[in-house]
Amino acid sequence: MRKVAIIGVGMTKFGEHWESGFRDLVIEAGARALEDANLHGDEIHAGYVGTMASGRLVGQEHIGALIADYMGLNPIPITRVEGACASGSLALRQGFIAVASGIHDIVVVGGVEKMTDISGDEISDVLGGAGDQEWELFLGATFPGLYALMAKRHMMEYGTTEEMLASVAVKNHKNGAKNKYAQYQNEITINTVLKSKVVADPLKVFDCAPVTDGAAAVVLAPLDIAKKYTQKPIEILASAQASDTIALHSRESLSKLKATEIAARKAYEMARLTPKDIDVAEVHDCFTIAEIMAIEDLGFFRKGEGGKASLEGKTGLEYAGGKGNGGIPINTSGGLKACGHPVGATGIKQAVEIAWQLRGEAEGRQVKDANIGLSHNVGGSGATAVVHIYKKGY
Amino acid sequence: MRKVAIIGVGMTKFGEHWESGFRDLVIEAGARALEDANLHGDEIHAGYVGTMASGRLVGQEHIGALIADYMGLNPIPITRVEGACASGSLALRQGFIAVASGIHDIVVVGGVEKMTDISGDEISDVLGGAGDQEWELFLGATFPGLYALMAKRHMMEYGTTEEMLASVAVKNHKNGAKNKYAQYQNEITINTVLKSKVVADPLKVFDCAPVTDGAAAVVLAPLDIAKKYTQKPIEILASAQASDTIALHSRESLSKLKATEIAARKAYEMARLTPKDIDVAEVHDCFTIAEIMAIEDLGFFRKGEGGKASLEGKTGLEYAGGKGNGGIPINTSGGLKACGHPVGATGIKQAVEIAWQLRGEAEGRQVKDANIGLSHNVGGSGATAVVHIYKKGY
Numbered sequence: 121m122r123k124v125a126i127i128g129v130g131m132t133k134f135g136e137h138w139e140s141g142f143r144d145l146v147i148e149a150g151a152r153a154l155e156d157a158n159l160h161g162d163e164i165h166a167g168y169v170g171t172m173a174s175g176r177l178v179g180q181e182h183i184g185a186l187i188a189d190y191m192g193l194n195p196i197p198i199t200r201v202e203g204a205c206a207s208g209s210l211a212l213r214q215g216f217i218a219v220a221s222g223i224h225d226i227v228v229v230g231g232v233e234k235m236t237d238i239s240g241d242e243i244s245d246v247l248g249g250a251g252d253q254e255w256e257l258f259l260g261a262t263f264p265g266l267y268a269l270m271a272k273r274h275m276m277e278y279g280t281t282e283e284m285l286a287s288v289a290v291k292n293h294k295n296g297a298k299n300k301y302a303q304y305q306n307e308i309t310i311n312t313v314l315k316s317k318v319v320a321d322p323l324k325v326f327d328c329a330p331v332t333d334g335a336a337a338v339v340l341a342p343l344d345i346a347k348k349y350t351q352k353p354i355e356i357l358a359s360a361q362a363s364d365t366i367a368l369h370s371r372e373s374l375s376k377l378k379a380t381e382i383a384a385r386k387a388y389e390m391a392r393l394t395p396k397d398i399d400v401a402e403v404h405d406c407f408t409i410a411e412i413m414a415i416e417d418l419g420f421f422r423k424g425e426g427g428k429a430s431l432e433g434k435t436g437l438e439y440a441g442g443k444g445n446g447g448i449p450i451n452t453s454g455g456l457k458a459c460g461h462p463v464g465a466t467g468i469k470q471a472v473e474i475a476w477q478l479r480g481e482a483e484g485r486q487v488k489d490a491n492i493g494l495s496h497n498v499g500g501s502g503a504t505a506v507v508h509i510y511k512k513g514y
Numbered sequence: 515m516r517k518v519a520i521i522g523v524g525m526t527k528f529g530e531h532w533e534s535g536f537r538d539l540v541i542e543a544g545a546r547a548l549e550d551a552n553l554h555g556d557e558i559h560a561g562y563v564g565t566m567a568s569g570r571l572v573g574q575e576h577i578g579a580l581i582a583d584y585m586g587l588n589p590i591p592i593t594r595v596e597g598a599c600a601s602g603s604l605a606l607r608q609g610f611i612a613v614a615s616g617i618h619d620i621v622v623v624g625g626v627e628k629m630t631d632i633s634g635d636e637i638s639d640v641l642g643g644a645g646d647q648e649w650e651l652f653l654g655a656t657f658p659g660l661y662a663l664m665a666k667r668h669m670m671e672y673g674t675t676e677e678m679l680a681s682v683a684v685k686n687h688k689n690g691a692k693n694k695y696a697q698y699q700n701e702i703t704i705n706t707v708l709k710s711k712v713v714a715d716p717l718k719v720f721d722c723a724p725v726t727d728g729a730a731a732v733v734l735a736p737l738d739i740a741k742k743y744t745q746k747p748i749e750i751l752a753s754a755q756a757s758d759t760i761a762l763h764s765r766e767s768l769s770k771l772k773a774t775e776i777a778a779r780k781a782y783e784m785a786r787l788t789p790k791d792i793d794v795a796e797v798h799d800c801f802t803i804a805e806i807m808a809i810e811d812l813g814f815f816r817k818g819e820g821g822k823a824s825l826e827g828k829t830g831l832e833y834a835g836g837k838g839n840g841g842i843p844i845n846t847s848g849g850l851k852a853c854g855h856p857v858g859a860t861g862i863k864q865a866v867e868i869a870w871q872l873r874g875e876a877e878g879r880q881v882k883d884a885n886i887g888l889s890h891n892v893g894g895s896g897a898t899a900v901v902h903i904y905k906k907g908y
Contacts, residue, residue: 185897197755221615503579
């Protein structure tokens with residue numbers, strides 16, 4: 121397999137894009153990534169795009185062809201990949217494999233979701249398609265409900281508190297306030313979260329990622345020619361994916377995501393690294409409890425200690441460059457909570473943020489001496505998990 | 515890139531499966547492919563699945579994880595790929611790339627669609643998602659309508675007649691009658707087609723592929739270890755994909771599919787073969803005109819002569835083994851027309867049929883001395899085309 125690098129990145133602002141359609145978002149993100157890689161469209165050999173539910177959200181399937189068309193990239197092959205909220209990272213993984221295989225050299229990978237064109241009631245139903253339709257959603261479960269079960273179990277087993285959960289949202293809003301692409305750029309307090317409306321006990325509105333429109337894109341190339349396009353290639357050291365049961369009731373534990381553990385183990389093996397080597401990570405915080413489980417399952421904190429670490433600020437930006445001090449900056453972009461969660465775009469946005477961090481271009485939220493980064497993207501309630509590890513390629 | 519072989523194949527009967535759900539179909543096809551490859555589930559390293567519109571047809575996205583779960587394959591990664599009616603072949607292509615890259619050895623690739631759980635009106639709308647929602651479907655176009663425009667243009671430019679179109683359906687029903695997996699196993703006459711109800715002039719009911727439930731699966735392995743699993747590995751010599759504008763009105767010609775031409779050219783180059791080397795082909799006949807365009811665009815007949823060749827029987831089984839006599843057996847499975855068209859499954863079913871032909875296991879429809887086969891799968895009205903070329907690997 122050839123080594124693979126990210127040679128360009130770009131994204132739209134995440135938020136409610138009433139003035140832009142699905143295709144406008146893709147074009148904006150894709151054009152920025154191509155510009156960042158100093159590439160013309162005719163130098164692209166193939167593409168992948170992650171989107172979860174375009175069929176139900178905007179009545180459009182066949183997204184690969186749509187994008188090839190509207191980005192003026194015909195006749196190159198562009199393929200849509202779907203794995204619920206992990207669709208973006210799955211697309212990145214296919215792009216990685218394609219470049220590694222040698223079948224394509226320059227590959228653009230995008231993620232997109234246009235979520236605000238349908239009503240809030242409908243969106244719940246659409247997102248429900250990420251879980252087990254027959255055994256969970258049809259019987260009345262919602263996504264906040266599923267994660268609330270996990271939160272309750274985590275609280276029971278490890279003494280995690282609602283304050284600890286809230287501290288994740290507070291930290292992510294603090295980071296989001298430093299990210300001009302974030303949906304929410306305002307800081308909040310623990311009280312903002314605790315006093316917000318309950319969605320599914322113990323999760324309140326401010327424990328939940330919002331509904332968001334947005335797109336993000338990266339351009340991949342074999343590492344050995346990456347320097348032709350950029351002074352700052354970012355090498356993808358590892359790409360790993362794992363599955364778990366789609367319904368919660370079949371899992372052996374509700375207080376961890378086994379797919380995250382397995383994908384992380386495979387990724388660390390592939391990269392020949394350990395959790396201690398990671399300087400900065402974007403993890404999947406669709407709900408605050410999800411970030412707490414993620415930082416444990418990824419090996420940054422011992423199982424059960426993620427909530428306490430969050431409350432103590434060990435995942436904040438102040439832990440930048442502090443290897444060995446027991447902390448690691450998590451979700452510098454603001455995470456799904458504050459940066460927003462346009463489902464299919466999230467995995468690619470994570471890669472974009474890590475690339476910016478490793479290139480030293482993360483502005484007010486820059487992690488000092490960031491050399492190695494990790495992204496972690498989850499599909500549904502944990503039936504798919506994808507982990508990528510990146511390193512400065514210069 | 516490593517050489518890749520098909521080491522096992524399986525499919526469900528295509529038809530109206532009132533007694534089976536989406537997951538039952540996948541399991542049946544997958545289990546048959548695994549059995550055919552003499553494999554246990556724990557020997558599988560990864561999977562891909564093609565399905566077009568499960569979100570709208572059965573309310574379920576996140577199909578990769580669902581299948582990993584219900585086939586008992588957790589925690590291996592399974593990824594859904596979507597490209598409208600070409601979803602199956604796109605999944606096959608990703609599986610091919612994954613094995614070729616070296617990241618995975620044994621990969622199962624499935625295709626599935628459960629279409630009969632919603633009404634006929636709804637199905638038209640769902641299938642419309644394969645075209646340009648904003649510029650075609652929203653304005654009232656349907657898929658038969660789009661292909662009717664292509665048929666009219668082909669008739670005008672080349673003198674193709676309604677009888678020629680009908681002859682495609684007659685031949686495909688004749689083949690389907692010899693395939694126990696086909697939805698329609700009855701022969702028809704030219705008159706059956708000509709006298710059937712008009713759907714979109716000049717296309718009648720019998721010019722159109724039906725609505726179908728079904729699934730198909732293949733197992734891939736590196737060619738150099740394929741013999742461990744099967745005495746009859748089928749090598750995939752080429753996998754190529756191309757895109758065209760999603761809407762018809764932007765195309766330079768309505769009487770051909772440019773994406774087919776480009777994908778075919780790339781596939782022949784990759785395989786170092788020409789159309790004359792192909793012994794048997796499965797092509798995308800969602801409508802009879804589509805088969806006529808396909809056999810021209812793939813280079814089996816000169817442009818404009820596909821209709822005449824069909825009427826003269828040059829695509830029938832009797833042309834088996836007759837290299838150099840100007841004919842080639844097309845759609846021995848019965849094609850989309852008679853075998854049925856469960857959208858995401860079709861591309862994989864084509865690979866299954868070609869594997870059976872090259873293994874000499876196609877029973878009453880066996881093509882004599884078939885050594886090299888081709889499959890051709892189209893997404894929507896031609897915005898995606900995928901061509902695979904296969905050869906006996908033993």
